[in-house]
Amino acid sequence: MSAGLHRKGISTAHSVVEPTSLSKRVAMIVVVLYAVITLVPLLWIALTSIKSPPDSISYPPKVLFEPSIEGYCNLFTTRSRQTEEYIKSLPPAVDACDRAARRNSMVVVSRSNYLPRFLNSLIIAFGSTLLSVSLGVMAAYAFSRFKVPGKDDLMFFILSTRMMPPIAVAIPIYLMYRELGLSDTKLGMILLYSAVNVSLAVWLLKGFIDEIPREYEEAAMVDGYTRLQAFRKVVLPQATTGIVATAIFCLIFAWNEYAFAVLLTSGDAQTAPPFIPIIIGEGGQDWPAVAAGTMLFLIPILVFTVLLRKHLLRGITFGAVRK
């Protein structure tokens, strides 16, 4: 990218344009207020996940309550209602979830589908990230270093595949996968998410590789490396930060994706996002369990967001804006 967007070196600190302390204070109050308000829904998810089901639907909404593990228990188990006599005839409860269920005249029957769905999310997210970043780094290197005829058109073509509405693509994919036996398979979802993510990977990685001076490889090649060796031993190590940042963006996309998942998977390959909204308890949605599932699903992303802070801007603009 041209030098247009980052002119860091030129500006001088503590110039006449330094904001006044009053304006700083006002700015801080407004920003902090916004941050606090924006986090309330997330806090509410966290609170709901440790409420008992009756507390979660009380009016007015309870801010103070006795914490309960029922949400997390219900997330991982399925239960059935039994008579008091039957429950009394059972051997003593083995764990806290068992005890919590028996207090409500329920018995833990089996494990729920949450864990398998969560694992599907992990496998599909990591699988598609590996594939799209591997393909992306090669294509990005070629676009960055070689004269490829029609380069701009190819790059635009790659980007444009990402602009298609998922629902529109889902119709033929659904038909194609049915023919190929890829319906509701992890492989099918990995290929699909890779195809969606490879555009992001190529665009981001091209930016990162553009920033590595060509002289490094040229020096290596003068020393006897072939082009491929130079790519492997000089460019890839130099691009590590960029590759990691790109990989995290691909992971987050695949992790969060919902439209394809809800339309194309139903069992074996279903990921967590289409599953969490359909967690139901007796007489409607079990909101503490939904909140618990949501919390566990969001925590990895919170960690990644903090790790990605510096590259966030680049990732969300396909490398158009860098800092």
Added chain:
Amino acid sequence: MSPPSIVISAAQATPAPLATRMRGLSDRAIAWLFIAPTMLLLLAINIFPLIWTVRLSFTNFRANRPNAEVISVGIDHYVSILTDPDVWGPMQATAHFLFWTITLQTLIGFTLAYLIDRKFRGHGFWTTLILIPMMLSPAVVGNFWAFIYQPQIGLFNYVVSFATGIPPSSFEMLGSVKLAPWSIIIVDTWMWTPYVMLICLAGLRSIPDYIYEAAEVDRASSWRQFWSITLPMVLPFIMLAVLFRGIENFKMFDLVNLLTNGGPGSTTEVVSITLKREAFEKWRTGYSSALAIILFVAVFGLANIYVKALNAVKNR
């Protein structure tokens, strides 16, 4: 390229390093070898299905009756979509959603970026906190908003009633024709304002201080500085953010599907929801393919404008 004989003699004449290099693949071959896998994947998963969609859009095919006879219907689907007044409902719902989300996100996002650029103590920490919603799964979080919007037991109505005195059970965000579109706009704005903010912040930070210093020397008022320096210089960034949000929200599916599923009635039925209903509920595959192609063309047009704007920003 030099004639082969000269290459060979050169390789023999020079010491090992250059000879090794000659034995490696040519740059041209590597370029194609590196690009081909990506292209193949995109052709298989994007282009081939797209061509299939085009073909289907001229037939009466139904995916739930794969063995029924497929009859070509020509351009009937296109004609009926483009002349059907009912199609304007989803288009209007989409336009309403697009207009308000983009307006709100741009206004709030720019204001926040402008305030954060005052560089008060701890601004980095607060910025990171503000960014969190945009990284989360719209489906998973959107689903939870449906709970927050419940009348009586939900937090939203309670907070509104606390602030305004309106009884919390007197209105239903998701169930009322008037409020349902706004319930989606609120969640989308909550999620994506940080996105616009981050891009605006980059724009503000790209303005070199010496321009403001020169303006100070010329005694330009801060109002004047804002209108003649800050805003014009951030504008390309705002445009970029708007285009990105425009394309993304044109495709909006997750939030609407989980919050209202197009209801009540079809008040919040954006085009993605229409497409889902036609394709996966009514199984009118041919008709929905035609609708999908029309959307492709629209998004492709947007994408073209977007890339031009992108280049304008880059080459500034």
